Amino acid sequence: MTPHLRAYSVHLLTATGAIFAMLAMLEASRGDWPMMFLWLVVAFAVDGIDGPLARRFGVQQHAPQVDGVLMDLIIDYLTYVFIPAYALFQSGLLPGWPGWLALLAIVFTSAIYFADTRMKTKDNSFAGFPGCWNMLVLVLFAVSPPPFVSLALVIVLAGAMFTDLKFIHPVRTDRWRAVSLPVAFAWTFFAFWAAWVEFDPQSWAIWGLVATSVYLLLAGIAQQLIEARQPA
Secondary structure, eight states: OOHHHHHHHHHHHHHHHHHHHHHHHHHHHTTOHHHHHHHHHHHHHHHHHHHHHHHHTTHHHHOTTSOHHHHHHHHHIIIIIIHHHHHHHHTSSSOHHHHHHHHHHHHHHHHHHHTOTTOBOTTSOEESOOOOHHHHHHHHHHHOOOHHHHHHHHHHHHHHTTSSOEEOOTTTOOTTHHHHHHHHHHHHHHHHHHHHTTSOTTOHHHHHHHHHHHHHHHHHHHHHHHHHHSOO
16 A cells, blocks of 8 residues: 555544444434443544554655644544533533533633643644543443433533643553553443443443543643652
8 A cells, every 4th residue: 555545544433433433423322321322432543543543654744735733633623522511411411500501601711722732742742631521421422421421511511621630641641651551451341341332331442431531531640740749
């Protein structure tokens, strides 16, 4: 296969995320939340591998006619933001005015964040919460906390999008990658299994999902705290 074809094949892989987004939305329209999340987890897995493949096969050099970064952002907004926000609202997990507040906060703040050219730090982490609402909402479905807890998490993380708090990219952040990458793989597995068993509260996957989510959420902030204590 020529470098040109390899590069375009990566673009095609990225574009499959749009298909998985549509399949997830169709399941959401039927109220089949576990199946919706299964498709979102598949889209999440694709999003995790297309970036490294794009860098390996020189997509910007061999297939520059297609803007892979823009395509990735469009699909990410659908699968990370729009569909999870719809699920959180429509499922009744967050009923009444808190549901409206969370819905509008998620889609509005994420639209601004996704267009922010300062979202990446020097070590390829994210500056501010990176709008991974698919991960949060999946955990909320799995754990079913009281509505006020869900709303508080949404508000805090929406505000955190516009801070200097660091959130790791499991693939691209070098520091602790030997731990972060396996944790991200584990999160994907736990998320898929939790959705597969329809968020059975007795499933061991729920505990694994919570533990890996806590790590991925706080690892970057922990790195910042360690860096701040180191002598200049």
